[in-house]
Amino acid sequence: MSLQKARVFENSLVDSGAKGISAEFMQIYRSxxxxxxxxxxxxxxxxxxxxxxxxxxxxxxQVVLCNGPGTCIPLxxxxxxxxxxxxxxxxxxxxxxxxxxxxxxxxxxLLYKLQIADQFFVQWPQLQRKxxxxxxxxxxx
Amino acid sequence: MGEARDGxxxxxxxxxxxxxxxxxxxxxxxxxxxxxxxxxxxxxxLLIQMGRGSYLPAKSTGDDGSLAVxxxxxxxxxxxxxxxxxxxxxxxxxxxxFETLQLGKPLIVVVNEDLMDNxxxxxxxxxxxxxxxxxxxxxxxxxxxxxxxxxxxVPYTPGDATPVAxxxxxxxxxxxxx
Numbered sequence: 001m002s003l004q005k006a007r008v009f010e011n012s013l014v015d016s017g018a019k020g021i022s023a024e025f026m027q028i029y030r031s032x033x034x035x036x037x038x039x040x041x042x043x044x045x046x047x048x049x050x051x052x053x054x055x056x057x058x059x060x061x062q063v064v065l066c067n068g069p070g071t072c073i074p075l076x077x078x079x080x081x082x083x084x085x086x087x088x089x090x091x092x093x094x095x096x097x098x099x100x101x102x103x104x105x106x107x108x109x110l111l112y113k114l115q116i117a118d119q120f121f122v123q124w125p126q127l128q129r130k131x132x133x134x135x136x137x138x139x140x141x
Numbered sequence: 142m143g144e145a146r147d148g149x150x151x152x153x154x155x156x157x158x159x160x161x162x163x164x165x166x167x168x169x170x171x172x173x174x175x176x177x178x179x180x181x182x183x184x185x186x187l188l189i190q191m192g193r194g195s196y197l198p199a200k201s202t203g204d205d206g207s208l209a210v211x212x213x214x215x216x217x218x219x220x221x222x223x224x225x226x227x228x229x230x231x232x233x234x235x236x237x238x239f240e241t242l243q244l245g246k247p248l249i250v251v252v253n254e255d256l257m258d259n260x261x262x263x264x265x266x267x268x269x270x271x272x273x274x275x276x277x278x279x280x281x282x283x284x285x286x287x288x289x290x291x292x293x294x295v296p297y298t299p300g301d302a303t304p305v306a307x308x309x310x311x312x313x314x315x316x317x318x319x
Binding site: 004063123 | 217233235239243260261263264266267299300301302304305308309312313
């Protein structure tokens with residue numbers, strides 16, 4: 001449903017003349033479905049990571065902008081590893097979900113602690129107090 | 142109140158949205174206590190988006206001087222239902238919550254205690270503390286409806302993502318737009 005809404009929104013921007021061409025949409029694999037066993041998750045995470053690697057090489061993005069959930073982790077990790085080995089294609093920006101008021105999500109925690117994101121945005125002041133390297137930008141909705 | 146105007150009753154719809162599945166909320170919204178309380182407070186219709194729950198509400202035309210009740214499972218967009226509602230009772234989904242607040246509709250948010258990771262209640266509690274909505278549990282929904290004062294709710298100012306775009310542009314070295 002998000003894909004459909006995103007497409008509708010992009011088309012409305014093109015129709016109104018705000019931009020020239022609509023964005024391209026590609027789907028990526030999830031590392032783990034809700035309730036999936038951890039054993040099979042190892043395999044699906046590997047598949048998701050391989051897919052992320054393929055996407056990375058194909059697109060060579062200058063910007064990776066994500067908001068969790070965990071689907072974004074393989075992409076961010078790949079982009080980060082590339083940076084570490086000197087392939088500085090992508091800047092990584094993470095926006096924590098508006099539903100996270102006092103605690104970070106697991107994706108957010110990983111990206112924050114491992115300092116994978118170049119900039120880490122939070123929408124509630126409580127999180128900025130708890131995680132000082134985060135930037136508080138207020139509610140985005 | 143549902144006053145008669147040229148013989149036509151003014152509709153005041155309560156829209157309940159549960160997201161994917163939240164039987165406890167559907168059940169309590171359909172219980173006689175809650176329906177009576179809503180009717181007492183001047184609402185005329187109850188529309189429930191029930192997801193794939195197993196509990197089916199009892200439909201009613203409301204002709205017998207009670208709340209008209211209807212339901213559906215899913216819809217591609219609840220925006221129209223939110224727009225025509227006088228009161229929204231919602232599960233804690235950020236989408237439903239902020240769509241409702243942006244439309245300026247009064248909102249009661251109901252926390253699902255059966256969900257394992259209840260971080261969702263953080264959002265409901267924070268917005269309730271800021272008086273943008275009422276927060277409730279299925280068992281306390283009746284009391285919340287009975288005691289709510291919708292005039293005391295503080296209107297929500299929609300957020301703006303432009304600051305994020307500016308920060309990202311600045312980081313990437315784009316010149317600032319004046």
